[in-house]
Structures are given as C-alpha cells and as structure tokens.
Amino acid sequence: MEPDIASLAAMIADPSRAKMLTALLSGKALTATELALEADITAQTASNHLAKLLEKELLVVRKQGRHKYFQLAGEHIARLLENLMVLNHNITSIKTGPNDPSLKVSRVCYDHMAGEIAVALYAALLKQEIIIDKVDHCTLSPAGERFFITLGADFTTIKATTRPVCRPCLDWSERRSHLAGTLGQWILNDALHKGWAERDLVTRAIHFSPRGKRAFFNCYAIV
Amino acid sequence: MEPDIASLAAMIADPSRAKMLTALLSGKALTATELALEADITAQTASNHLAKLLEKELLVVRKQGRHKYFQLAGEHIARLLENLMVLNHNITSIKTGPNDPSLKVSRVCYDHMAGEIAVALYAALLKQEIIIDKVDHCTLSPAGERFFITLGADFTTIKATTRPVCRPCLDWSERRSHLAGTLGQWILNDALHKGWAERDLVTRAIHFSPRGKRAFFNCYAIV
DNA sequence: CCGATGCTTCGATGAGCAACGAAGTATACT
DNA sequence: AGTATACTTCGTTGCTCATCGAAGCATCGG
Numbered sequence: 485m486e487p488d489i490a491s492l493a494a495m496i497a498d499p500s501r502a503k504m505l506t507a508l509l510s511g512k513a514l515t516a517t518e519l520a521l522e523a524d525i526t527a528q529t530a531s532n533h534l535a536k537l538l539e540k541e542l543l544v545v546r547k548q549g550r551h552k553y554f555q556l557a558g559e560h561i562a563r564l565l566e567n568l569m570v571l572n573h574n575i576t577s578i579k580t581g582p583n584d585p586s587l588k589v590s591r592v593c594y595d596h597m598a599g600e601i602a603v604a605l606y607a608a609l610l611k612q613e614i615i616i617d618k619v620d621h622c623t624l625s626p627a628g629e630r631f632f633i634t635l636g637a638d639f640t641t642i643k644a645t646t647r648p649v650c651r652p653c654l655d656w657s658e659r660r661s662h663l664a665g666t667l668g669q670w671i672l673n674d675a676l677h678k679g680w681a682e683r684d685l686v687t688r689a690i691h692f693s694p695r696g697k698r699a700f701f702n703c704y705a706i707v
Numbered sequence: 708m709e710p711d712i713a714s715l716a717a718m719i720a721d722p723s724r725a726k727m728l729t730a731l732l733s734g735k736a737l738t739a740t741e742l743a744l745e746a747d748i749t750a751q752t753a754s755n756h757l758a759k760l761l762e763k764e765l766l767v768v769r770k771q772g773r774h775k776y777f778q779l780a781g782e783h784i785a786r787l788l789e790n791l792m793v794l795n796h797n798i799t800s801i802k803t804g805p806n807d808p809s810l811k812v813s814r815v816c817y818d819h820m821a822g823e824i825a826v827a828l829y830a831a832l833l834k835q836e837i838i839i840d841k842v843d844h845c846t847l848s849p850a851g852e853r854f855f856i857t858l859g860a861d862f863t864t865i866k867a868t869t870r871p872v873c874r875p876c877l878d879w880s881e882r883r884s885h886l887a888g889t890l891g892q893w894i895l896n897d898a899l900h901k902g903w904a905e906r907d908l909v910t911r912a913i914h915f916s917p918r919g920k921r922a923f924f925n926c927y928a929i930v
Numbered sequence: 931c932c933g934a935t936g937c938t939t940c941g942a943t944g945a946g947c948a949a950c951g952a953a954g955t956a957t958a959c960t
Numbered sequence: 961a962g963t964a965t966a967c968t969t970c971g972t973t974g975c976t977c978a979t980c981g982a983a984g985c986a987t988c989g990g
Contacts, residue, residue, distance in 0.1 A: 486729045487879060489791040493719035498978075502713035516937060529979050531938055550936050550987040560794060567787060568712040656710060721948075739967060752949050754968055773957040773966045 495540050496568065500525050501533050505542070505556070505565055510688045511595045513546065513553035559647060559664075562594035569656040588657055590690040592683065596653070596668030597675075597690060601700075603660045605671070606652070608706040615650055615663070622650045624667065632667070635674065635703070642666045675700055718763050719791065723748050724756050728765070728779070732788055733911045734818045736769065736776035782870060782887075785817035792879035811880055813913040815906065819876070819891030820898075820913060824923075826881045828894070831929040838873055838886070845873045847890065855890070858897065858926070865889045898923055 496502055503523040508514060514522070520530035534554060537543045542561050546553045556562050590599040597605070609615045614628035624632075629639060642649055645666060653664035663671065672690075675681050680696030683689075692700065700706070719725055726746040731737060737745070743753035757777060760766045765784055769776045779785050813822040820828070832838045837851035847855075852862060865872055868889060876887035886894065895913075898904050903919030906912075915923065923929070 486726075487792045487795050488725075489729070489788060489795055490720055490722045490725035492791055492795040493716045493725070496716035497713055497720035499713045500978075502711075502716070503709075506709045506712070517935095525978085526980060527937065528939085528981085532978080535938090552937070564790060564794060565712065567790065568715055569710045571783060571787060572710050572712055572715040723948075740965095748948085749950060750967065751951085751969085755948080758968090775967070 492540060495537060495542055496565070498533070499523075500529065501537060504530070504533065504537070504554075505561075508543070508554065508556050509562060509565055509594060510592050510683075511556075511562075513555045515551045515553055519554060556594070559594060563653070566593060566653065566656060570654050586684070586689040586691065587687065590681070590692065591688040592672070592690060593653060593655075593662070593664070593688075595672065596662070596664050597672050598653070598655050598662050599657060599690075601692070601697075601706075602662035603655055604706045605704055606660070606662045608704050609663065612705060617652070617661075622652050622661075622663075624650050632670075637667075637670055637674070642670055715763060718760060718765055719788070721756070722746075723752065724760060727753075727756065727760070727777075728784075728788055731766070731777065731779050732785055732817055733815050733906075734779075734785075736778045738774045738776055742777060779817070782817060786876070789816060789876060789879060793877045809907070809912040809914065810910065813904070813915065814911040815895070815913060816876060816878075816885070816887070816911075818895065819885070819887050820895050821876070821878050821885050822880060822913075824915070824920075824929075825885035826878055826883045827929045828927055829875070829883070829885050831927050832886065835928060840875070840884075845875050845884075845886075847873050855893075860890075860893055860897070865893055 496505060500523040504519045507519060507522040516530055516534055517527055519534065520527050523530060523533075525533075534543065534545075534552075537554075538545060541557050543554050544557050546555070556565075588599055590597060590601045592598070593602075596602070606615075609628070610617050610622075612628075612631075613625055614631055615622045616625055633639065643666070648665045649667045650663060651665035651668070652661035653668070654660075655662045662668070675696070676683065678696075678699070679693075680700045681690050681692040684691060719728060723746040727742045730742060730745040739753055739757055740750055742757065743750050746753060746756075748756075757766065757768075757775075760777075761768060764780050766777050767780050769778070779788075811822055813820060813824045815821070816825075819825075829838075832851070833840050833845075835851075835854075836848055837854055838845045839848055856862065866889070871888045872890045873886060874888035874891070875884035876891070877883075878885045885891070898919070899906065901919075901922070902916075903923045904913050904915040907914060
C-alpha cells in the first residue's frame with residue numbers, strides 16, 4: 485500500500501512540536517529544557533514530544549553529561565519544514581514575511597542564510613554568473629569556483645559530502661530563492677568568522693554590523 | 708513570528724484525509740463519495756474533511772451538477788505529499804517500495820510517471836544527454852529538445868506555463884529520480900495517447916501492454 | 931557523599947476532534 | 961411532480977493524546 489504519510493505529518497501537526505522544530509531550524513543543537521521553554525511547556529511534556537520525534541527520526545540527539553542536545557536529523561528535515569512554511573505562508577497570510585523585522589532582514593535557515601540579504605546575495609551571484617540558475621536549481625560556474633577560492637574557500641571540504649554544493653532554497657518571507665547547500669553553508673560561516681555578522685543568541689536572526697554589512701555587500705557586489 | 712506550519716501539517720496528519728490526498732495524487736479529479744470510499748468513511752465525515760482541506764487550500768473544487776470534483780490545489784501540494792512519502796519511506800520501512808507490484812513497476816505521480824520504468828527512463832535520458840542532471844535538478848539539452856520535437860512534442864505548449872519543463876522528482880519506491888515538470892507530463896500523455904499504456908481505473912497504477920512496453924523502451928532507448 | 935540540576939516515567943485530567951446517525955438542501959432522471 | 965442521488969448541517973459519542981503534578985533516575989559540583 486501507499487506509505488503512511490499521516491504519522492509523519494502528525495509529528496509536525498502538534499503546535500508544541502512544531503515550535504520545537506522551528507527552533508531547531510536555526511541549526512543549533514538545543515537541550516531538552518531549552519526546547520521546553522521554546523514551546524512553552526513543562527519539561528515532562530517536552531520529554532514526551534522529543535521521544536516521539538526521535539522515534540520517527542526527525543531529530544537526532546547527542547548526550548553530553550546530564551544534557552541532551554537535540555538537532556534536526558538532517559537537511560532533508562529542514563527542507564521539509566521550510567517547504568511547509570512556504571506553502572502555508574502563501575496560503576494564509578496577506579502580509580508578507582515575519583513580523584520580527586530583524587528576522588526579515590537576515591536569519592539562519594538550518595546552516596545557511598535566509599531573508600532579504602540572502603535573497604539579494606543570490607541575485608548578485610546570478611548576475612555575475614558565479615552561479616547559473618535554471619528555474620528551480622543552480623550550479624556553480626568554473627569562474628564562480630575560482631572566485632570563491634580567492635575568498636579562501638576550500639573546495640575539497642565543500643565538495644566532500646553527498647550534499648549538493650549549490651541548491652536554491654525558497655525563502656518563505658521573500659518568496660524568492662536564496663542559496664543553500666555546502667556553499668551556502670560556507671558563506672554563512674565565512675561571514676561569521678570574519679566578524680561581519682553575529683548570530684542572535686536566542687532567535688534565528690543574524691545581525692550584521694554596519695561595517696560588516698558594507699564589507700559583505702562589497703565582497704559579493706550586492707547592490 | 709514564525710509561520711504556523713502545524714495547522715497545515717495537521718491537514719495531512721489525519722489518516723482519512725491522508726488517504727484522500729494520496730488518492731488525489733493520481734491527478735484525477737474525484738467526487739466526494741469516491742473520496743469517502745477511498746478513505747473508508749461515511750459521506751458526512753468526508754464532507755467535513757473536504758471542507759477543511761478546501762479552507763486550507765490544499766484542494767480545489769469544481770462543481771458539476773450535483774457532483775463536486777476535488778483536485779489537489781496544484782503541483783506544489785503534490786510535491787509536498789511525495790516529499791513526505793520519501794522521508795517516511797526512508798524512515799519506517801525496511802522493505803523497499805509499495806506492496807502492490809504493479810504500483811512498483813509504474814504509477815502516476817500527479818501528472819507524470821513514477822516507479823521502476825520511470826526511473827529507468829530518467830537514467831536513459833541522462834545517458835543520451837537528452838537531459839542534463841545536476842544532483843538535484845536537470846535541464847533539457849538543445850539536442851534533447853530536437854529529439855522530443857521528432858516525437859511530435861509541441862514545445863510552445865510545453866513551455867507555456869510557469870512550471871519548469873524538467874524537474875527531477877524523487878521516487879519514494881525507488882529512491883531515485885524520475886522526471887516531472889511539463890515534459891514529464893507530456894511523456895505520460897504521449898504514452899497513453901499512443902496506446903502503449905493504460906491507466907488503472909481505480910489505483911494509480913499504469914499498465915503497459917507487452918507491445919507498448921517494447922515500443923516505449925525502444926523509443927527512449929531504455930535498457 | 932549531598933544537594934542541585936537535567937531529564938524521564940507514571941497516572942490522572944481534560945480538550946479537541948474524528949466519526950456517524952438523522953435530518954436537511956440541492957440537483958438530476960423520468 | 962416525485963423519487964433517487966449527491967452533498968451538507970447538526971448534535972452526540974467516544975477515543976486519542978497533549979498536558980501537568982508527583983515521583984524517580986542520572987549526573988554534576990562541591
């Protein structure tokens with residue numbers, strides 16, 4: 485028979501679990517109590533939910549002393565969640581984008597950047613033909629690879645995984661593509677590493693310093 | 708705040724609704740009673756579910772006399788459902804593929820082909836460089852377009868929509884890509900039109916005649 | 931060791947909601 | 961018109977499951 489999509493969807497259908505999952509979209513590993521706080525429930529119920537999410541393999545866990553660090557089981561789960569956001573966003577809301585303005589400008593999407601700046605970056609990379617776009621996918625051009633090497637990117641590690649290097653990821657606030665994949669990951673890490681931006685300690689927001697933003701825009705020729 | 712993915716997921720989380728939705732993955736428009744039968748529930752409860760699915764815009768409806776024909780609201784919904792299938796499939800079952808052997812061989816996925824044959828077709832198109840694959844996307848090569856024109860394809864209509872012409876769609880039984888998009892749609896319609904295959908009247912299965920299968924394999928050089 | 935912290939198990943409570951029977955509305959067939 | 965068919969509305973029932981309090985286990989810090 486057809487596979488059982490209901491039980492998987494049910495994992496996301498509970499509001500508390502949904503809150504936990506979206507919190508984990510930050511890519512950070514969070515402890516059980518942090519997730520309980522995030523979802524506004526007690527530790528007991530959170531424990532219950534987390535057990536279910538583990539059983540269905542939406543999450544993985546790493547035990548460290550008396551803490552348990554939970555993470556999304558992989559990019560595929562993150563993609564599913566973002567997919568749901570895009571669909572639901574298109575459906576329910578007139579007002580576009582998140583209410584929190586800093587989330588709208590720049591935020592983390594699993595392990596890469598999303599939001600206005602990320603969408604502008606994607607457009608800039610396209611314009612310079614660093615990446616080549618084909619409706620719903622993209623590739624890195626040879627010139628693009630050279631460009632990133634001059635920035636200090638190490639393509640032996642970027643290409644080491646089975647994950648694609650470039651992947652367009654639909655931005656639920658902008659409804660346009662931004663860059664995911666290992667290269668998207670590298671760009672975020674690089675910007676953080678160079679001190680151009682910092683991750684918010686509680687939300688998914690990414691805060692650029694004024695200088696950092698100028699440097700970032702200059703580096704990638706974002707207009 | 709973050710968008711509300713829970714309520715959308717809840718639509719799919721109910722087993723009866725999930726059955727209806729998977730039935731509609733056939734791409735066919737089904738009436739309320741047909742869907743009630745499919746989900747093994749009475750007409751009243753089905754009516755209830757369908758109202759919810761309409762409200763959340765997972766379905767669209769066309770009224771025709773005393774019948775109401777329901778369809779998926781678009782390819783985006785179909786993709787979401789197939790995504791869920793892939794994930795759930797990878798997670799829960801050891802045995803790969805559907806139990807029904809004819810579904811495993813060939814079935815409809817919204818408006819294109821899926822299953823063993825469709826996966827073999829995708830591989831054959833790749834090998835002949837009719838389509839160019841890049842991990843998670845693909846494009847039609849110029850030679851490929853000429854090839855399909857000799858088969859009688861009309862690219863003015865194929866390219867008329869905003870939908871991509873080629874799109875890889877992960878096959879939940881084979882765990883490999885098959886071809887979606889308007890070209891995937893054309894291939895299915897063409898095969899049906901030429902009498903190589905017929906759609907099952909009740910399930911999503913596609914039945915190739917022995918001659919039809921030979922002709923299909925020969926046409927696309929499937930090995 | 932002992933208290934504090936993080937997480938889990940158990941049992942009870944309660945709310946949400948899927949399900950259906952019964953009755954109502956709309957359309958079609960003759 | 962009159963009956964059958966398709967779908968909807970209403971009210972009731974009953975089950976599932978999220979929630980939390982209480983108590984338990986594990987780990988850390990002194």
